[in-house]
Amino acid sequence: MTRSTSPVILLVSCALMTLTAFTPGLAQNKSSFIDQKDRPDFASATVSPQIACGMLNSQSFAEVATLKATHVASVGNVPGHCQVTGYIRPQVRFEITLPDNWNRRLYMFGNGGYAGEDLAAASRIATRNAALTKGFLTVQQNTGHDAVTYKLGDFAQDLGLLIDYGSRAVHLTVDTAKTIAARYYDRHPSFSYWDGCSTGGRQGLMAAQRYPADFDGILAGAPVLDLTNTQIWGVWNARALLKAPISRAQLPVLAKAVMDKCDAIDGAKDGLIADPRQCNFDPAKDLKICEAGGSDCFTPAQVDTLKTLAGGVKIKGETIFPGVQLGTEGVDPSGVSGWDMWMVSEQGPSRQLAYGETFVKNMAMLPASGKAIDWKTFDFDAEYPKIGAIREIVDATNPDLSEFQKRGGRMITYFGWSDPALNPMMGVNYYEAVRKQMGADRTAEFYRLFMVPGMFHCTAGYGTDAFDAFTPLMDWVENGKAPTVIQASQIKDGKPAMTRPLCPYPQSAKYSGNGDVKDGANFECKMP
Template sequence: MTRPFLLASCAFLALAPFAPASAQNKSSFIDQKDRPDFAAATVSPQIACGMLNSQSFADVTTLRATHVAAVGNVPGHCQVTGYIRPQIRFEITLPDNWNRRLYMFGNGGYAGEDLAAPSRIATRNAALSKGFLTVQQNTGHDAVTYKLGDFAEDLGLLIDYGSRAVHVTVGTAKTIAARYYDRHTSFAYWDGCSTGGRQGLISAQRYPGDFDGILAGAPVLDLTNTQIWGVWNARALLKAPISRAQLPVLAKAVMDKCDAIDGAKDGLIADPRQCDFDPSRDLKICEAGGADCFTPAQAETLKTLAGGVKIKGETVFPGVQFGTEGVDASGTSGWDMWMVSEQEPSRQLAYGETFVKNMAMLPASGKAIDWRTFDFDAEYPKIGAIREIVDATNPDLGEFEKRGGRMITYFGWSDPALNPMMGVNYYESVRKQMGAEKTAEFYRLFMVPGMFHCSMGYGTDVFDAFTPLMDWVENGKTPEVIQAAQVKDGKPAMTRPLCPYPQVAKYTGSGDLKDGGNFQCRMP
């Protein structure tokens, strides 16, 4: 039987490459309608909102506290804004009736977002309406002032972007909450995707006491290699470009080859690693190329993309997963704009190029580097310092686990922006470091077939992973499955259980393939 869903907007903003990326999955809280234990908000302020203006807090250079009256389902609250040295812009909203929980959400791309952007206000208000004290920040720089990674010329701003901004902001929020309510925060939660996912992981690794529960979607945890990968892919496509018109043809060929390997011909590939797709063998090849066929050089380009980044013959980062080129209900391919762009640089290239020029070669400058002639074999070994600042690849989560921390990560198997194998490989490294059984006690990964970057795609992208996280942290209920839906015209068009890795959703053999009740989580 199809599970009912309380639907929420999951709109993904298709931004130009030079705008801050918006990559927050909007489905948190949708399963809390019938959870009175999560709805109690009984703590009231013990001082007037305006009194916070006369308080002093460490490193806070400016602070403005204003009470805002209730509007609709958004309760009355004290809105606190200000700056933490040197340039961290923050916003903390303290509801008139507090549930003693803190909710902090993340950033996208190279961040620097306007905290009053509609998408961020919507995320804030969703949490505020549940009684959460909500927190956000801009990672320490303003994207209007700096173009993509240009802020990295200032080491202090780069360190704030890497990890410090989240850490000092959540600490400030907890201090302000204690002053305002005369009560300490009972539970602190993180919710972010993409850069926000990386921020969550880096918090667990470097500041294990900051959050009790972390929801990290599609974390760009290996930021360094991800951006090098973006340049690598652009170079491959420069040799034999793939046209946007060819993408649906490629997507159909991949699906025809690999759809049924998981036991269900349902338009989804449960695990793309099982997809044995060979462009030279499985595509129509023609010498001149065209909308419905590919040249031999284009087939080789596709093989290069699938082969990953190779330095002196050694693969240092996994290749593009087949399935990411798939098309959504509107006919738009996942590669469109992210990898294949005919009018302007692809997003992968835009993000990768600014990384190479501003961050990769620290402490040396990379401003003179031309991505078209970048010598991977010679220059890649010089990349070092930046990894310690921005990457979240440490598999030792022992301190986070000892403090009782719980973490859920999720990744779309068809994510065209970030490599989903990055999430799988990190989880495997934690299992190797800490043991599979121990890891499963506090950290679980859920892979989402057919989902693009944080949301959308041709799979199920509407799911609430935040409520199970709360249940795990507060009630000890380990998440064994997360129910997900694909929504069309406001109604579920398909449902599917998301399973804790390495389990996958297997078709039981009978019933509607679009009904998640006919699938069960099983070991592959």
């Protein structure tokens, strides 16, 4: 007998699929170290332990509630190492992995979304092992709560857990890792590095702003540095789409119309928009309009929705956060639009809405509870001015990086111009704010931003998304060689289908006018 599925159960299942389809573990570019095969100066790992791994079990460390140290034999390319796990009070789960042959460098990687990840998740183990094979002491943590116990942002009702998520967990974990390294090797790390994207990018900026001595080099991809306004933006976008939804079937049509209008404005008809700010797409003029709507046309109400999305979040008439960037609706080689699941979902709430709704219910109104807030009736003009305390805990918007710069810190950030999850203008505007605060020349001496045309959130998309920004960071920190270009590829069937130079902002890659537009050799970095 076939058992039917209840419509209620099916609806809940679809909603859960929407929320779990994007796991925090995927918020990492995964291309760090790919260019180190030709760098023997980064391959030396000559420092050995001075005590047995098990001896760490009998030692105490500040703030550490429990600790377990176990030696793990080498397997394949992964070297033998001392694996240290434990908790920092109250609930920060950490893992510190110390290789038998150490390169005197510490590598710590970040989290995604509202974090709380399983440190043994396959994607996190892959990131850890990639660093471990290079001789790095590797460090990770879960920001102080377990995502299985707390749904999305529910943990924030506990102020201590929220503070750990904001910045404390990373800071105390890297301090603990340095102390353990000194005990184990009788040496401190020569260089300490951070590598993270999305929430991990925010964590990197938070370290530079609040704990400038924690890391010598910071790689911060697609940082959700203005977490507060980003989540309000997610609710704003969902409200606009509630009035006149855009269907998944319409997304390729919208993407083609935008590309047809704006592809060639940068001098190369290559399926990429080098800088969306140059695109003058007008949905009222550049889309096919029809009263009833359809897969190949848009209603006047849908055009208004697209204009609202592009206009950004407005509070009492003032724009407080930029609008959705043109190109984010583009489709990847498999035909999937960047908006799919992030903004347009036909299986429960979009990801932007899921993250935004949990923020307004658990964080936005602190110290008051926002549990009773209904996103569909949220009064932006009345409620937005009440948002205050949360900004001091989770936002990394301070443009004064002078302390980080004074002690020799170096930082690279990158952002996909077609990121549908986080607004790429957030990265551009922050970099401009730092340049205004510290001066353009001084900023370029220690901090550079690389924008990636056609890349979605941290990776994927229809542009180049395979690039190693970590090796240039090491070169900058250790050898004083500032990155003037980062080579990127789009990989298809294991081979490069497109290459392109990534340029330090405000430069962008310009086509020479000759040769294959898929070949990065025919582009060079130039000022706009």
